[in-house]
Amino acid sequence: MKDLDMYIPTYDDVIAAHDRIRPYIHRTPVLTSSYLDDLIGAQLFFKCENFQKAGAFKVRGASNAVFGLSDAEAAKGVCTHSSGNHALSLSYAAGRRGIPCHVVMPRTAPDAKKAAVRGYGGIITECEPSTTSREEVFAQVQARTGGDFVHPYNDPRVVAGQGTCSREFMEQTDGLDMMVAPIGGGGMISGTCLTLSHIAPEVQIIASEPEQADDAYRSFKAGHIIADDAPVTIADGLKVPLKDLTWHFVSNHVTDIFTASEQEIIAAMKLTWERMKIVMEPSCAVPLATIIKNREFFKGKRVGVIITGGNVDLDKLPWI
Known part of the structure; x- marks a missing residue:
């Protein structure tokens, strides 16, 4: 890779x-x-x-990342942080591949987006609405799950x-x-x-x-x-x-x-x-x-x- x-x-x-x-x-x-x-x-x-x-649109990048993983890489699932659309897109793609998806979302993210993430099987951990909090909480989630980090854009x-x-x-x-x-x-x-x-x-x-x-x-x-x-x-x-x-x-x-x-x-x-x-x-x-x-x-x-x-x-x- x-x-x-x-x-x-x-x-x-x-x-x-x-x-x-x-x-x-x-x-x-x-x-x-x-x-x-x-x-x-x-x-x-x-x-x-x-x-x-x-x-x-974010389902395009999320799907490319998820379906580009080897079976060994996919076994631990994927994880990310997102205000909403990348979170639900990655949850959608992970669900299609049958692997877990952990997402860190601001507690202030729209309820409709949180519901969509859960509907696609994503597991949400909430953080404060700042980049600093998002990245700190995400580091904890990734360390716990070992999932492949699919950044929302970088x-x-x-x-x-x-x-x-x-x-x-x-x-x-x-x-x-x-x-x-x-x-x-x-x-x-x-x-x-x-x-x-x-x-x-x-x-x-x-x-x-x-x-x-x-x-x-x-x-x-x-x-x-x-x-x-x-x-x-x-x-x-x-x-x-x-x-x-x-x-x-x-x-x-x-x-x-x-x-x-x-x-x-x-x-x-x-x-x-x-x-x-x-x-x-x-x-x-x-x-x-x-x-x-x-x-x-x-x-x-x-x-x-x-x-x-x-x-x-x-x-x-x-x-x-």
């Missing part, structure tokens, strides 16, 4: 990942909205990973798996000028960078982030990683900081990072529910929020937008 701490995945890894995970994922649809096109003055194409298995197997999303996206559209996706830890953006730099290097890659958790934006402007420990934002999937592997892709391939306020994120989420009739979670509304906010930048362009997930706590909708 490759040394995961030193290995930067290649596009060959994306192709291998796609072949490996194909039986366990959906090829999600690409939708359009004439209303949103008119609003922005651009052609928008939405890759709907909210329709993905386990309700989020793992070449995960990045290669996430790269399959933009590979499908480019096959489903007749060329794009830009690709926009949320950024937290940077797994999806890194996979997007990995794929597009090989098959469509002319496509500009734009990352979107909450103003109240804008460490990636500040890192990008400063030229080095700046990590916040416990930012507060409605976009719960985007609270984690960049790591070395994802920073490699962000610093080398991302064109720019735009931010949106909490109010702008909620408005974009509600607008998509109303106009496209699809359910997305707050983290996934950040790209549209930044596109609306910076519409002159996108005007006249063909813009791909990755809707990363739809695991919403329906009892706590932000506009109620």
